[in-house]
Amino acid sequence: MKNNLGQIRTSLLATLADGKFHSGEALGEYLGISRAAISNHVKTLSELGLDIYSVTGKGYRLAQPLTMLNTQEISQYLQNTDMRNVEVLNVIDSTNQYIKDKTIVLNNGYVCLAEAQTAGRGRHGRQWVSPYGASLYLSMHWHFSGGYAVLAGLSLAIGVAVANTLKLCGINDTKLKWPNDIYAQGKKLAGVLIEVEGQIGSGCDCVIGIGLNAALPDNVKEIDQPWIDLAQISSHPINRNQLAAILINELHASLLVFEQEGLKPFVQTWKELDVFANQAIKLIIGKKIIEGIGRGIDDTGALILETSSGLQTFHGGEISVRAK
Numbered sequence: 335m336k337n338n339l340g341q342i343r344t345s346l347l348a349t350l351a352d353g354k355f356h357s358g359e360a361l362g363e364y365l366g367i368s369r370a371a372i373s374n375h376v377k378t379l380s381e382l383g384l385d386i387y388s389v390t391g392k393g394y395r396l397a398q399p400l401t402m403l404n405t406q407e408i409s410q411y412l413q414n415t416d417m418r419n420v421e422v423l424n425v426i427d428s429t430n431q432y433i434k435d436k437t438i439v440l441n442n443g444y445v446c447l448a449e450a451q452t453a454g455r456g457r458h459g460r461q462w463v464s465p466y467g468a469s470l471y472l473s474m475h476w477h478f479s480g481g482y483a484v485l486a487g488l489s490l491a492i493g494v495a496v497a498n499t500l501k502l503c504g505i506n507d508t509k510l511k512w513p514n515d516i517y518a519q520g521k522k523l524a525g526v527l528i529e530v531e532g533q534i535g536s537g538c539d540c541v542i543g544i545g546l547n548a549a550l551p552d553n554v555k556e557i558d559q560p561w562i563d564l565a566q567i568s569s570h571p572i573n574r575n576q577l578a579a580i581l582i583n584e585l586h587a588s589l590l591v592f593e594q595e596g597l598k599p600f601v602q603t604w605k606e607l608d609v610f611a612n613q614a615i616k617l618i619i620g621k622k623i624i625e626g627i628g629r630g631i632d633d634t635g636a637l638i639l640e641t642s643s644g645l646q647t648f649h650g651g652e653i654s655v656r657a658k
Contacts, residue, residue, distance in 0.1 A: 353399035383465020411579030487597030487635025509609035
């Protein structure tokens with residue numbers, strides 16, 4: 335079986351995805367490679383965050399069954415997106431970067447998803463830990479002809495879209511943290527990263543990246559703040575393909591509304607889901623720390639803080655709840 339390394343590993347995972355034991359000999363025969371090569375591929379997959387058991391006399395199996403992303407299956411649940419605008423990738427550096435590197439003109443709503451990211455990133459250049467098959471790593475392209483001026487509050491609207499997606503999947507207790515995180519039970523469930531390219535005074539291209547924890551492995555250690563995943567809070571198994579399609583549908587619908595009306599249609603829902611509403615919080619802006627009571631957001635998406643000097647609004651900064 336002649337294949338490049340990526341295809342071999344994809345085929346290997348497709349075989350192991352049932353969660354049963356498969357001997358190294360049988361895997362080698364199927365893939366047309368040696369048992370030693372199988373062992374090396376398993377080691378590489380383990381380094382990508384997959385929890386693979388190796389038992390002498392039995393072979394290899396995944397710690398839990400894996401449903402791999404599949405364009406055809408995702409397309410079954412899509413409403414307003416042509417499946418030709420959905421691309422599923424295996425292991426890449428970053429879904430956001432993949433779209434940014436595209437040299438062709440992309441349609442609004444073009445989406446790429448990956449099984450794993452080797453250089454996933456969050457805000458301020460932080461690493462977004464991206465184990466194989468453990469989450470949704472999704473990026474969508476959208477061109478705004480109105481340019482930078484119409485983007486105020488976009489990350490908040492996207493947060494509402496993610497919360498709506500989860501509600502449609504039976505997850506009702508999610509909250510939003512200003513300006514770009516989704517929480518459940520006081521822990522981070524998902525994050526949004528929006529990157530914009532364009533010239534002042536002209537249209538701009540947005541890449542909207544979302545990382546949503548589905549079923550992270552127990553041995554993940556790199557995340558430096560309290561986290562939670564869908565496996566912990568859902569009463570039923572989550573199909574990542576269906577979840578991806580529902581999220582794509584919600585993003586597409588929300589962006590059409592945002593494009594025409596801005597943040598206003600999303601403000602009330604965001605306020606209702608504000609995880610730090612009426613709580614004492616710290617806002618970090620560079621080296622400056624501002625303390626106050628969170629009073630939601632204004633119509634532009636700015637954070638409202640009640641401080642010792644009265645109500646103040648802030649368009650930038652970060653609410654600190656990170657592990658020390």
